Amino acid sequence: MLALFAQRGDQYMLTNVGHLLTKRAAITPHREAFVEWERNRRFTFSELNTRSNQIASVLLTQGIKPGDRVATLLKNGIEFVESYFAIAKIGAVMVPVNWRLVSVEISYILKDSAASTLLFDAEFDNTVDELQSGKRGELPCQHWLRCSRGEAETPDWAQDYDELTAKGDISEPTTGASGDDNLFIMYTSGTTGHPKGAVHSHDGMLWSQLTSMSTSDMRGDDRFLLALPMFHVGCLNPTSLLVHRGATGVIMRDLDMPGMFNCIDAEKISIFMAVPALLQFMLHAPEREQCDISSVRWIATGAAPVPVSLLDAWAKLGVSIHQAYGLTESCGPGTLLLPEDAASKVGSCGRPQMHTELKIIDARGKTIPMGSDEPGELLLAGRHMMKEYWNNPKATAEALIDGWLHTGDICTWDVEGFITICDRKKDMVISGGENIYPAELENVLAACPDVQEAAVIGIPSVKWGETPLALVVAATGASPTNETLQQWCKDHLAGYKVPQLYKIVDHLPRNPSGKLLKPKLREQYPGPAPF
Incomplete structure (x- = not known):
């Protein structure tokens, strides 16, 4: 059997995120892993692992090596999940692309990351056509894998993802990566107009998951609704976490209010993520009265504080709200405001999560003590912080100083350690x-x-x-x-x-x-x- 663990002194540690799926498939092979809601496609952990191995085999056959970048232009679906674990298993680096971007923005990311392969959904044929139009020689991509999902015939310059996957070797790949090797590069919009690629390692993602599991109540029998775009760290992190924990992810390809309520009702969703604006919409949607959402235990939210009125309204439905602060550069976790503190700490984003340290500094770089009313820049530290900005040493040097990630967010820190964001240094x-x-x-x-x-x-x-x-x-x-x-x-x-x-x-x-x-x-x- 493939050795999944790397020896470190007297201890053995799983160090490749792709092997989380390998291990989970061995522990709970027949448990439902992921569900595609719109198409009612269901996959056990064993089936998902087999499919992941098959696409890994395809990528290896095409010459993908450890460290090579593989970009994905995929909407939410099983293809995103299985390719994520496949890319990790062989030691390549995933570059999840925001499919809302226009072709010129996508082209920049492909060039900057030097992605040798692009996996894309058929519904983005027009976008990829624009990328291809007169520029095929300018782009680094040598392989174009199209997820047809029953759409029109694959063009000559691309290969059919489903056909190749079906022929792939089901055995575990023997090449790979571990520990400090790069896992994914996630591009964030840049304050200067160019996006920056935050690089995260296998260790970073594993520590991110340990952090989340230490401060959130996720159980093996939970059913987590994945409705936010998977190219976001706010969805990619839970996707990994679900496999680590052995819970079930229910994937919505397109977020719409009637579909979301119907999905929660039919699939007995217990946890989901939503920004405050969506939580407000849901309260007033007519579907709320028509569907049973009593299975929901808690909701994770972020991006803005949740008003007390909104917290109270969801509490009356038996649902607690976990308010988080994090960013792409921290692989998700930063601070967390638990439900029991929300009423007394309105506007706060909570305290630092497990395995996460923070401090606040003034304009001179001096640490501001807890309990001071003086605002300062929030700095984070932990094993789950990004390694660097890809191809951007200047931005890296500005963001990572002496092991601390400078978030650019201005905040205050009360005597109990609760953080309140009061401004954004980066003008976002x-x-x-x-x-x-x-x-x-x-x-x-x-x-x-x-x-x-x-x-x-x-x-x-x-x-x-x-x-x-x-x-x-x-x-x-x-x-x-x-x-x-x-x-x-x-x-x-x-x-x-x-x-x-x-x-x-x-x-x-x-x-x-x-x-x-x-x-x-x-x-x-x-x-x-x-x-």
């Missing part, structure tokens, strides 16, 4: 749980012929928590409208990044050195948005 807007960086939007708007300059700020939104407001100075002789500006942004940005609100202004406030005064803009345009 969080809209519906998605991170939107104004600099990227400003760069796109500045490239519009009708625009002289632009600034983007976040304003409060009842529906989304925050939404971007674009303040635009028109170019001489131009008369841009909301419609023309929005269409320009739609042509150059992923849909969720496109501002819905625009305001034409005479000028933007700047200091004597020419620096844009964002605080002044926030004072002038406090919101809220009309939605």
Whole structure:
């Protein structure tokens, strides 16, 4: 049998995330591992492990070696799960791509990561066609694997994922990686307009899972709804955790309110993740009265504090809310506000999770003591922090200093150790749980012929928590409208990044050195948005 454990002194430790599935399949082979809700496809841990080995065999046959990057442009589905574990088993590095991005953004990620293979869903044929159009020689991808899912015939330049997988070797691959070797590179939007690839190791993900298991009540008989996009660390982490714990994941390919309620009812979901905006929508959805959601024990949420009224409303339904703070660079975990503390610590994101250390520093780098009202930058440390930003030593040096991850978030720390985020140093807007960086939007708007300059700020939104407001100075002789500006942004940005609100202004406030005064803009345009 394949040796799953690496010897470290007198101890033996499982060090490859892919081998979590191997081990789980040996322990509970016939337990239901994952369910595809829309297609009612069900897989035991044994079946999932076999499929994972088959795709691993396919990748090895195509010449993928340990350390090679394999990109995925996949919506939620069993293909994402099995390819994740397959890539890990052979020591390659997964690059999960946000399928909401436009082709130029995806092209940048493929080039920057030097991905040699792209696994993509058939519904993204048009996007991949754009990537291929006149640029095939410019992209690093040598293999294009298409998950047809019953769609039209696979084009000549691609290979059919399902056909190849069915022919793959079911035995465990003998090549692999462990410990500090890279597991995945997850790209986050960059404050300078270019995304940065946060690199995480096998050890990092294992410690992330240990951290989550130490502070959350997940049981082997739980059924976890995976409705958030799997390319997010907020969904990739639980996907791994479910296998580690031996619980069942129920996958929703597309998030819609009726489908979500029906899924919770039919599959007896006990845990799921949702941003506060979604929790609010769910309370007022007509399906809530039509479906039985009594199986739900608790919900994990993040991105923004949950109002007491929302906590109380879910508590009346017998559901507790776990409020977490984390980021891609921390592989998920950071702080956690438990239900028993939520009422007395409104607005807080909790205390540091197990295996996670934190401190707060002032502008001079001096540590601010717990119990001080002075705000400072939040720093995190732990075995689950990222290793680096891929191909970006400058950004790495700025983010990782003496073992501490500088989050860029400004917070306070009360006498009991509870953290409250009060500002974002990086100027980020969080809209519906998605991170939107104004600099990227400003760069796109500045490239519009009708625009002289632009600034983007976040304003409060009842529906989304925050939404971007674009303040635009028109170019001489131009008369841009909301419609023309929005269409320009739609042509150059992923849909969720496109501002819905625009305001034409005479000028933007700047200091004597020419620096844009964002605080002044926030004072002038406090919101809220009309939605």
